[in-house]
Amino acid sequence: xxxxFDFYEPEPPSSGTPIVPGGKPKPAxxxxxxxxxxxxxxxxxxxxxRRIANDPNASARTAYLWVLAxxxxxxxxxxxxxxxxxxALNQPEIRELFPAEMTGQIxxxxxxxxxxxxxxxxxxxxxxxxxxxxxxxxxxxxxSYERLAYANAAFSAPLQIVAAVIGLxxxxxxxxxxxxxxxxxxxxxxxxxxLYAISIKAIHELTWxxxxxxxxxxxxxxxxxxxMVFCAFAALFGPQLQEWAQSMPSNSAFxx
Numbered sequence: 001x002x003x004x005f006d007f008y009e010p011e012p013p014s015s016g017t018p019i020v021p022g023g024k025p026k027p028a029x030x031x032x033x034x035x036x037x038x039x040x041x042x043x044x045x046x047x048x049x050r051r052i053a054n055d056p057n058a059s060a061r062t063a064y065l066w067v068l069a070x071x072x073x074x075x076x077x078x079x080x081x082x083x084x085x086x087x088a089l090n091q092p093e094i095r096e097l098f099p100a101e102m103t104g105q106i107x108x109x110x111x112x113x114x115x116x117x118x119x120x121x122x123x124x125x126x127x128x129x130x131x132x133x134x135x136x137x138x139x140x141x142x143x144s145y146e147r148l149a150y151a152n153a154a155f156s157a158p159l160q161i162v163a164a165v166i167g168l169x170x171x172x173x174x175x176x177x178x179x180x181x182x183x184x185x186x187x188x189x190x191x192x193x194x195l196y197a198i199s200i201k202a203i204h205e206l207t208w209x210x211x212x213x214x215x216x217x218x219x220x221x222x223x224x225x226x227x228m229v230f231c232a233f234a235a236l237f238g239p240q241l242q243e244w245a246q247s248m249p250s251n252s253a254f255x256x
Contacts (some may be wrong), residue, residue: 030055031057033066037155037157037158039052040052040155040158040195041155041158044194045198046198046201046202049198049202053148053150053199053202053203054147058150058151059146059150060145060150062153063125063129063152063153063154064125064126067121067156067160068122070156070160070161071118071160074161075114075118077164077168079114125156126149128222129149131218132200133145133149135213135214135218136204136210137204138217139206139210139213140204140206140210141200141206141210142204143203143204144203147203151202152199159192163185163188163189166188197211
């Protein structure tokens with residue numbers, strides 16, 4: 001690997017805008033949000049990522065709105081999941097993992113997690129995109145933050161909705177003794193990760209090695225931030241949480 005690894009500057013990325021006779025660029029066609037989402041999910045690839053990012057309406061603001069809208073859309077689904085959770089926790093295979101004494105805590109934590117997830121959806125997306133963009137630039141990336149955020153929101157927002165609906169169906173099937181769809185959520189997560197990597201490579205015009213390097217930087221930073229937040233939370237609220245957990249009565253609604 002060359003010594004100028006961290007400061008390598010590839011050729012400027014192509015804009016993806018077609019050139020018509022006479023040398024004048026032809027403006028890229030504007031896509032609707034539905035066309036953008038469908039293209040991002042059903043036609044994965046670098047050309048698709050560039051096409052979406054080069055949309056005249058592409059902006060970070062639209063990306064944030066998509067993330068927020070998809071989170072709000074999944075809110076009713078999350079509430080339905082919460083209503084089915086007590087019955088799911090009462091299944092024999094779940095009881096082996098979580099004793100009856102923990103069901104009350106699980107329900108309480110789930111109730112708080114829903115609104116907190118809505119409030120943090122956009123800030124967490126902004127944080128991940130900021131770190132990803134910064135890391136990609138360290139490896140010679142030439143793309144813009146707005147294009148990267150827009151291309152990522154184009155697939156992460158619809159996949160969040162799909163994952164929430166499948167999670168609801170899987171929870172319903174668990175309570176009714178049907179087939180297990182829990183692995184589908186894992187597959188959606190892996191597919192989202194693949195699209196994320198493709199978007200970095202396409203928008204920043206990186207090699208796969210540099211793309212993986214930028215992703216590893218993101219993972220290290222996010223793990224470190226998560227650990228620091230956990231430690232700070234435990235230091236501030238650890239005694240109160242311990243007292244609260246010890247004071248929680250056994251949930252009689254879930255007999256053994």
